[in-house]
Amino acid sequence: NAGVTQTPKFQVLKTGQSMTLQCAQDMNHEYMSWYRQDPGMGLRLIHYSVGAGITDQGEVPNGYNVSRSTTEDFPLRLLSAAPSQTSVYFCASSYSTRRNEKLFFGSGTQLSVL
Amino acid sequence: GNSVTQMEGPVTLSEEAFLTINCTYTATGYPSLFWYVQYPGEGLQLLLKATKADDKGSNKGFEATYRKETTSFHLEKGSVQVSDSAVYFCALREPNTGNQFYFGTGTSLTVIP
Numbered sequence: 001n002a003g004v005t006q007t008p009k010f011q012v013l014k015t016g017q018s019m020t021l022q023c024a025q026d027m028n029h030e031y032m033s034w035y036r037q038d039p040g041m042g043l044r045l046i047h048y049s050v051g052a053g054i055t056d057q058g059e060v061p062n063g064y065n066v067s068r069s070t071t072e073d074f075p076l077r078l079l080s081a082a083p084s085q086t087s088v089y090f091c092a093s094s095y096s097t098r099r100n101e102k103l104f105f106g107s108g109t110q111l112s113v114l
Numbered sequence: 115g116n117s118v119t120q121m122e123g124p125v126t127l128s129e130e131a132f133l134t135i136n137c138t139y140t141a142t143g144y145p146s147l148f149w150y151v152q153y154p155g156e157g158l159q160l161l162l163k164a165t166k167a168d169d170k171g172s173n174k175g176f177e178a179t180y181r182k183e184t185t186s187f188h189l190e191k192g193s194v195q196v197s198d199s200a201v202y203f204c205a206l207r208e209p210n211t212g213n214q215f216y217f218g219t220g221t222s223l224t225v226i227p
Contacts, residue, residue: 004157033215042203042219043158058214090157097213100146100165105157 002026006091006106013081013113021076021109023091029104031094032074033058034066036087037108043090049074050097081113116141118204120218127194127225135189135221137178137204145208147171147180147187152201152220161189161202194225 007022025032033048045058049068063085065077074093078085088110092103121136139145146165150158162171167182176191187204204218 035217040219043215043217045214048214092158092215099144099207099209099213100163101207101213102148102160102163103150103158103215105150105159107155107157 004091004093004104004106006089006109008109009107011109011111013078013111015081015083015113017081019078019081021078021089021091021111023074023076023106024072025074025091025093025104026072027093027095027104028071029093030071030096031101032068033092033103034064034074034076035090035092036060037090038087046076046089078111083113085111086113087111116145116206116208116216118206118216118218120202120204120221123201123220124222124224127223129196129225129227130193131225133189133191133194133198133223135202135204135223137187137189137218139185139187139204139206139216141185141206141208143208145206147178148205148207148215149176149178149187149189150203150205150217152203154200158203194223196225196227199223199225 004025034046035043047066049055091106094101117140148163149161151161152158162173164171164180170179201220
């Protein structure tokens with residue numbers, strides 16, 4: 001079972017470059033989300049989606065775009081990378097948005113912006 | 115608004131010691147509560163959960179009880195092992211805010227032989 005797959009695992013960018021972090025899940029989950037993890041700040045929600053064609057902003061959306069054209073895929077785009085976007089990024093999904101449903105996490109992408 | 119507060123780390127314990135990691139929450143509605151664990155270099159994985167008051171979640175020797183009166187969900191284990199070394203996150207999911215997850219800042223645990 002693949003679960004939630006994120007690529008790449010590591011990435012180094014220069015300021016101003018753009019890139020896309022890929023996320024795919026094979027569990028037919030309705031809900032998908034992106035978090036960033038920074039020391040001392042826990043996980044902060046960037047964007048989320050409750051189904052194909054539906055996305056919304058989380059707590060820290062600036063500088064990031066998302067789209068959800070299929071149930072399986074939820075890519076995160078950095079439009080013009082900044083050093084403040086150096087972080088570990090996690091994609092997570094759940095079967096539904098019911099309050100008792102757990103999140104399944106990918107293994108993360110470590111991004112450094114120089 | 116919603117928030118989760120965890121005890122500050124890092125925590126260092128000897129093998130077979132008793133573990134408590136405190137977690138308190140603020141929620142506008144009636145949340146479900148979760149503990150996630152993150153091993154080095156990996157994503158978070160669910161450790162246990164509880165969905166209503168007085169429920170006890172348990173897994174791998176870890177336990178936590180949903181205490182509505184004290185808005186707490188403390189994680190406990192009677193005898194920790196070296197393999198329990200990880201970062202532990204308390205979280206809530208609450209319907210009044212679109213069922214988004216709110217995570218604490220994480221508590222790092224190191225168990226020494």
